Amino acid sequence: MLPRQYYNEQDVRKRQIDTLKIFNDNVQEVTENTEYKVDFTINGKNFSLNVILGPEFPNEKPVILVNPPVVHPWVAEHSSQVVGAPGLIQFTVHSDLGRVVHAVIRELQKALPVEEESQSSPAHTHSLLFPELGELTIEELHEILENPDLQDKLLETTPQLLALNLETEELMLSIERIARDNIAEQQRLDEMKTDVVDRISALVQMKINYEELHARHQKLSEEYDPHRIRDCLKAAALKADEDAEAIAEQFLLGKMPVESFISQFAETRARGQARRAREERLAHQLAQLHRAT
Incomplete structure (x- = not known):
């Protein structure tokens, strides 16, 4: 995961664009600093996401359009705009644009209909999960099996794990926001409790003063x-x-x-x-x- 640091507005915008290029392949700049196109395939068919960054980005959410349009719960009905992705819904200046876009691509690749294929062997299935393994020699594969560091490196670049990291980070950010809100509400509740106690104390003192004045009044009334x-x-x-x-x-x-x-x-x-x-x-x-x- 990328480290969280403090940037000025231009640096934050540039950092967001950098994450788009880090977590996704085939990123093309359509309009400098404003619109980007990310190409991907689903079952051999070509698709793309157009990522549009408004003038207030990243303080406002990006606009993500899928082309050609698809039917999916994350995509608005009769539209090509992605609106239901969790990372997009909860997008903040601390989110990673690249992770959000990558999660949308992975979701579309998983959810859209899969064409019938012949039964795959276990080795072929592993190649789908780790396509880069198909390009390695037997010696290189043995080296990976015997070297935990190489295994870790392979896992770190796996799209499924990247998507899982994205979802985990978004969940943690959501939990952090809820925790901060709870702390703020608890502080507000404590302040209200303190205010109530102060008001009760003041009321008790006023009651005492009233009783004393009433007693004096009674005494003077009787005396005069x-x-x-x-x-x-x-x-x-x-x-x-x-x-x-x-x-x-x-x-x-x-x-x-x-x-x-x-x-x-x-x-x-x-x-x-x-x-x-x-x-x-x-x-x-x-x-x-x-x-x-």
């Missing part, structure tokens, strides 16, 4: 209730009357001079009368309010 104030004024007026009587008793017993008696008695009586007047006025207002409600 008009009826309670009236009762306090009434009690204070009675207390002032009691204090005035005590001062008078002290004076009558000769325990207080006249000047002190006059000033203290007058002040105490005046305080009591003022409290009684306030209590009566408040009682009158409360009675009016009661009648109004």
Whole structure:
């Protein structure tokens, strides 16, 4: 597989075109940097794929046309455009154009009707799988059988394995995309959970503050209730009357001079009368309010 590197836009486009030439034979440039033709055969019949690269390629998918048109699930109905290839559907800037095109060719070669042939020997079958073996001498074939490195090299150039590598890589890229999406969604979910917890904490604090303020309000409401104030004024007026009587008793017993008696008695009586007047006025207002409600 080709290494993944970072390129500028022109380098990425050139790299994609290079993969087209690496993974496919008979690649012809129709229009420089824009359109390419890939010839191939199916059962002795000549076919070709026209690969058209738009101005936004590889950020947008290539257009692949098969000529002559064929009937296949990957090809649009009443059209020659390939639309159903997995590599084309999931094409991204990280895909390999050459692998995608090669996979389309291999699929067409496998899926289109095969002409009747005489029974093939096992050796002939192996030659179809590895056509290059038919060109080797017996000595070269023995050398391959005895040399694991040569066997690996042969397998690495086998179209079936290249197609399998392409499908595997595309599947891995799909899995990576799904994993990245899952991680992003998990991060979003964690952020939402954190936000909910913060909101609950704020709501709890607001509830605590409300309870404290409500308790203070109740206490102040009771403390400054008009009826309670009236009762306090009434009690204070009675207390002032009691204090005035005590001062008078002290004076009558000769325990207080006249000047002190006059000033203290007058002040105490005046305080009591003022409290009684306030209590009566408040009682009158409360009675009016009661009648109004």
